[in-house]
Amino acid sequence: xxxxxxxxxxxxxxxxxxxxxxxxxxxxxxxxxxxxxxxxxxxxxxxxxxxxxxxxxxxxxxxxxxxxxxxxxxxxxxxxxxxxxxxxxxxxxxxxxxxxxxxxxxxxxxxxxxxxxxxxxxxxxxxxxxxxxxxxxxxxxxxxxxxxxxxxxxxxxxxxxxxxxxxxxxxxxxxxxxxxxxxxxxxxxxxxxxxxxxxxxxxxxxxxxxxxxxxxxxxxxxxxxxxxxxxxxxxxxxxxxxxxxxxxxxxxxxxxxxxxxxxxxxxxxxxxxxxxxxxxxxxxxxxxxxxxxxxxxxxxxxxxxxxxxxxxxxxxxxxxxxxxxxxxxxxxxxxxxxxxxxxxxxxxxxxxxxxxxxxxx
Amino acid sequence: xxxxxxxxxxxxxxxxxxxxxxxxxxxxxxxxxxxxxxxxxxxxxxxxxxxxxxxxxxxxxxxxxxxxxxxxxxxxxxxxxxxxxxxxxxxxxxxxxxxxxxxxxxxxxxxxxxxxxxxxxxxxxxxxxxxxxxxxxxxxxxxxxxxxxxxxxxxxxxxxxxxxxxxxxxxxxxxxxxxxxxxxxxxxxxxxxxxxxxxxxxxxxxxxxxxxxxxxxxxxxxxxxxxxxxxxxxxxxxxxxxxxxxxxxxxxxxxxxxxxxxxxxxxxxxxxxxxxxxxxxxxxxxxxxxxxxxxxxxxxxxxxxxxxxxxxxxxxxxx
Numbered sequence: 001x002x003x004x005x006x007x008x009x010x011x012x013x014x015x016x017x018x019x020x021x022x023x024x025x026x027x028x029x030x031x032x033x034x035x036x037x038x039x040x041x042x043x044x045x046x047x048x049x050x051x052x053x054x055x056x057x058x059x060x061x062x063x064x065x066x067x068x069x070x071x072x073x074x075x076x077x078x079x080x081x082x083x084x085x086x087x088x089x090x091x092x093x094x095x096x097x098x099x100x101x102x103x104x105x106x107x108x109x110x111x112x113x114x115x116x117x118x119x120x121x122x123x124x125x126x127x128x129x130x131x132x133x134x135x136x137x138x139x140x141x142x143x144x145x146x147x148x149x150x151x152x153x154x155x156x157x158x159x160x161x162x163x164x165x166x167x168x169x170x171x172x173x174x175x176x177x178x179x180x181x182x183x184x185x186x187x188x189x190x191x192x193x194x195x196x197x198x199x200x201x202x203x204x205x206x207x208x209x210x211x212x213x214x215x216x217x218x219x220x221x222x223x224x225x226x227x228x229x230x231x232x233x234x235x236x237x238x239x240x241x242x243x244x245x246x247x248x249x250x251x252x253x254x255x256x257x258x259x260x261x262x263x264x265x266x267x268x269x270x271x272x273x274x275x276x277x278x279x280x281x282x283x284x285x286x287x288x289x290x291x292x293x294x295x296x297x298x299x300x301x302x303x304x305x306x307x308x309x310x311x312x313x314x315x316x317x318x319x320x321x322x323x324x325x326x327x328x329x330x331x332x333x334x335x336x337x338x339x340x341x342x343x344x345x346x347x348x349x350x351x352x353x354x355x356x357x358x359x360x361x
Numbered sequence: 362x363x364x365x366x367x368x369x370x371x372x373x374x375x376x377x378x379x380x381x382x383x384x385x386x387x388x389x390x391x392x393x394x395x396x397x398x399x400x401x402x403x404x405x406x407x408x409x410x411x412x413x414x415x416x417x418x419x420x421x422x423x424x425x426x427x428x429x430x431x432x433x434x435x436x437x438x439x440x441x442x443x444x445x446x447x448x449x450x451x452x453x454x455x456x457x458x459x460x461x462x463x464x465x466x467x468x469x470x471x472x473x474x475x476x477x478x479x480x481x482x483x484x485x486x487x488x489x490x491x492x493x494x495x496x497x498x499x500x501x502x503x504x505x506x507x508x509x510x511x512x513x514x515x516x517x518x519x520x521x522x523x524x525x526x527x528x529x530x531x532x533x534x535x536x537x538x539x540x541x542x543x544x545x546x547x548x549x550x551x552x553x554x555x556x557x558x559x560x561x562x563x564x565x566x567x568x569x570x571x572x573x574x575x576x577x578x579x580x581x582x583x584x585x586x587x588x589x590x591x592x593x594x595x596x597x598x599x600x601x602x603x604x605x606x607x608x609x610x611x612x613x614x615x616x617x618x619x620x621x622x623x624x625x626x627x628x629x630x631x632x633x634x635x636x637x638x639x640x641x642x643x644x645x646x647x648x649x650x651x652x653x654x655x656x657x658x659x660x661x662x663x664x665x666x667x668x669x670x671x672x673x674x675x676x677x678x679x680x
Contacts, residue, residue, distance in 0.1 A: 032483045046495075205412055232402060263392050295611055
């Protein structure tokens with residue numbers, strides 16, 4: 001800033017370029033620091049979740065307890081369990097000493113770091129002292145939550161529903177996108193616009209007749225309503241795939257056609273291998289979406305805990321155990337682990353897909 | 362008709378013959394339709410027929426527990442909407458929430474997109490991933506995490522507020538604060554918007570900024586007169602998506618209030634009310650009418666936005 005205000009025409013100092021670099025370095029550090037602060041605040045709830053999941057329930061309500069998982073420290077001295085306190089001494093330091101004998105106006109302590117030094121007499125009211133907390137991870141929350149919500153079953157249910165519906169969504173999406181991108185037929189543009197229009201049709205409009213239909217078919221209380229409709233192509237997936245297919249040169253199709261390949265063969269051996277990034281993006285989108293889905297499993301699998309996916313089981317668990325945040329946060333970690341790990345593994349392909357599908361509209 | 366003709370005729374050796382062209386065309390049409398068939402069948406089965414059926418059901422008192430006791434009641438469901446205080450409350454809750462959360466998330470997403478687009482930011486890809494990541498956390502799980510963070514006495518948000526001397530409200534139990542609390546939660550869903558803004562920002566030609574600088578524009582002026590007009594199409598897209606999402610809001614409200622709309626109906630969003638009417642009280646005729654009301658609102662908003670778009674959305678290359 002100050003350098004900018006320098007009068008024009010004054011000879012540049014010899015250190016100009018260096019100064020420029022220094023200033024740029026300063027700006028980069030400042031911006032990065034601001035961004036790091038914002039992102040820490042943004043992700044703070046995750047820190048809360050992890051810390052809470054590893055805490056003993058008693059720590060949540062204890063006064064003076066630290067934010068990280070910890071337990072009040074005890075020290076075993078001559079066969080007795082002594083509580084450890086943070087003891088301030090006149091020289092301004094604070095010691096973690098074990099309380100051997102409290103009195104009203106003074107107390108006798110042992111230094112756990114040096115028990116051989118013997119008893120220390122401290123002047124002050126022991127009742128005003130705060131307990132000393134030491135870092136301590138409690139894994140019991142995870143085992144308890146795992147068993148209480150029957151995590152393996154919920155996980156397999158989610159995996160089954162999300163996996164099967166993803167297979168349907170990807171296969172049908174590829175077929176329909178191929179039809180829209182490579183063949184001319186009467187009414188093609190109208191159909192395509194109709195398909196895009198289904199995006200703004202709220203699912204509630206079709207919800208109740210669909211529910212009545214599935215009820216009549218005996219499908220309420222099964223996975224079918226959550227899987228079968230996905231075998232009939234979804235507008236988002238078709239749109240993204242079609243946009244990608246359009247970028248594949250037609251010469252490749254024509255070369256295969258001259259070699260005698262039919263439409264299916266061209267799709268399988270030309271289009272699909274060329275469109276792997278888009279197919280991966282659509283697979284991930286749909287899988288995550290299905291993993292997340294709450295409303296439809298809630299209504300179709302009501303009262304069937306054995307068939308419910310994680311989202312429904314977790315919400316039920318949350319309602320039942322709202323007084324036990326440590327258990328609930330442990331369960332939340334288990335429910336998000338797979339999607340988050342998958343996201344970090346595939347984030348490039350994934351985030352490119354968001355942009356590709358979004359901006360072109 | 363012509364397909365049989367093509368079958369009888371010998372296969373055309375050269376597509377230059379008129380009939381041969383037509384046969385090729387027709388085979389192409391047929392193949393295309395076969396590939397598109399899943400969509401056509403799905404549209405008829407899962408969109409068209411249910412739409413008509415839901416319109417019909419909205420004129421009845423359908424109850425799935427007694428499907429044979431269904432009566433045609435004309436427009437009674439729509440009449441009931443006019444005097445249903447719970448519905449009016451749910452519309453108010455949804456509208457107020459939309460007015461809060463749509464501008465909030467749009468501004469946050471644009472701000473973060475500009476931050477992670479800055480050439481002065483080291484490790485931009487890491488930051489992009491981190492700002493996007495919460496979107497990938499299953500909604501029920503992230504809502505549960507936020508319920509903990511917003512807890513009046515043991516939540517970290519109030520610890521932080523206390524540390525700077527502010528009184529922390531009882532976020533989720535207060536009819537006033539539960540809206541802002543859900544708005545805060547909504548910030549975890551800015552990922553897609555941010556990426557779409559980012560792509561918009563990256564497509565602004567740098568020459569425009571250079572030209573603005575030559576004309577003496579400061580950073581605010583170049584944001585106002587270069588960035589905003591140039592990204593107005595993505596802003597428009599994000600606005601529509603955010604508005605539709607606000608009217609579809611359900612999961613967070615359901616988990617926070619255990620499906621009851623607590624406290625005192627302050628989280629009884631339109632969709633939660635619809636769910637309760639349909640699957641709590643089994644008023645499925647009335648719920649179908651509610652679904653159509655929702656459709657009309659969403660469609661109306663979209664149409665209004667598209668109508669006004671001409672005056673503020675800059676379409677490059679047109680005119």
